[in-house]
Amino acid sequence: MARLIDGKQVSADLKMRVKEEVAALKEKGVEPALAVIIVGSDPASRVYVNNKKKACELCGIRSVEYALEESTCEEELLALIDKLNEDETINGILCQLPVPKHINDKTVIERIDPKKDVDCFSNVNVGKMWVGDYAFKPCTPAGVMELLKAYDIDVSGKNCVIIGRSNIVGKPMAALLLEKNATVTICHSKTQNLAQICSKADIIVAAVGRAKFVTADMVKDGAVVIDVGINRSEEGKLCGDVDFENVKEKASFITPVPGGCGPMTIAVLMQNTLCAAKLQNNL
Ligand code: GUN
Numbered sequence: 001m002a003r004l005i006d007g008k009q010v011s012a013d014l015k016m017r018v019k020e021e022v023a024a025l026k027e028k029g030v031e032p033a034l035a036v037i038i039v040g041s042d043p044a045s046r047v048y049v050n051n052k053k054k055a056c057e058l059c060g061i062r063s064v065e066y067a068l069e070e071s072t073c074e075e076e077l078l079a080l081i082d083k084l085n086e087d088e089t090i091n092g093i094l095c096q097l098p099v100p101k102h103i104n105d106k107t108v109i110e111r112i113d114p115k116k117d118v119d120c121f122s123n124v125n126v127g128k129m130w131v132g133d134y135a136f137k138p139c140t141p142a143g144v145m146e147l148l149k150a151y152d153i154d155v156s157g158k159n160c161v162i163i164g165r166s167n168i169v170g171k172p173m174a175a176l177l178l179e180k181n182a183t184v185t186i187c188h189s190k191t192q193n194l195a196q197i198c199s200k201a202d203i204i205v206a207a208v209g210r211a212k213f214v215t216a217d218m219v220k221d222g223a224v225v226i227d228v229g230i231n232r233s234e235e236g237k238l239c240g241d242v243d244f245e246n247v248k249e250k251a252s253f254i255t256p257v258p259g260g261c262g263p264m265t266i267a268v269l270m271q272n273t274l275c276a277a278k279l280q281n282n283l
Contacts, residue, residue, distance in 0.1 A: 002251035147260075
């Protein structure tokens with residue numbers, strides 16, 4: 001029976017550390033601020049944005065929301081980003097994804113000044129991360145690394161299998177694990193013998209976007225299973241990519257959904273916003 005990895009607790013601890021540093025910055029006259037842009041009314045995006053604002057409040061970071069109509073054109077969104085790039089009172093800018101189909105998300109991401117790109121999505125920041133010369137961390141993968149650290153799970157030399165190759169999770173997850181000397185395999189929809197590859201893993205990171213994709217037969221006895229997925233089950237219940245009930249019997253550690261990786265993403269966003277404020281004020 002696996003030990004549960006408590007993302008709520010680890011994220012609360014991380015946010016407390018950010019809060020203390022934010023308070024110290026305020027003593028020096030610097031108030032970290034995050035601009036959050038949301039376009040349209042996707043219900044999931046609304047929940048994420050509200051949670052990000054709540055975390056800012058908890059950490060003492062000023063947050064400013066820009067809620068734009070679904071019909072907003074790309075030029076208008078880019079003009080807002082230009083304005084926020086110039087605004088010295090704003091340290092971090094994020095545009096909640098997905099944006100409506102008539103807006104190109106790559107164009108939006110690249111328009112954000114890399115110094116304010118607290119999502120760590122821009123080409124410049126992704127490149128810096130891969131060579132190990134970075135200030136901002138990719139939020140979800142860095143959150144996973146914090147969870148592993150909190151439970152003294154050493155990845156050095158371990159066989160780590162990531163399922164999913166997205167720019168937000170799978171690819172940057174590989175970079176961070178590699179930096180800590182893991183042996184990394186990225187599996188995806190075209191991977192042959194996926195179950196067999198997973199069954200040899202010491203650590204599995206599932207970021208597929210399909211409920212119960214990772215089943216017990218794919219998991220080695222004693223493996224660490226990290227579930228980044230956020231799906232709705234047929235009954236409408238929030239669930240991850242892992243068949244939790246059966247996999248927990250084989251794993252040594254497992255993250256629940258909700259309460260595993262999700263809260264960590266936001267805690268790292270707070271850390272990045274603090275980092276942006278420090279860098280922009282040469283502190
Ligand atoms: N949509 C899903 N995850 C994220 C994230 O981490 N940042 C942004 N901006 N949008 C997202």
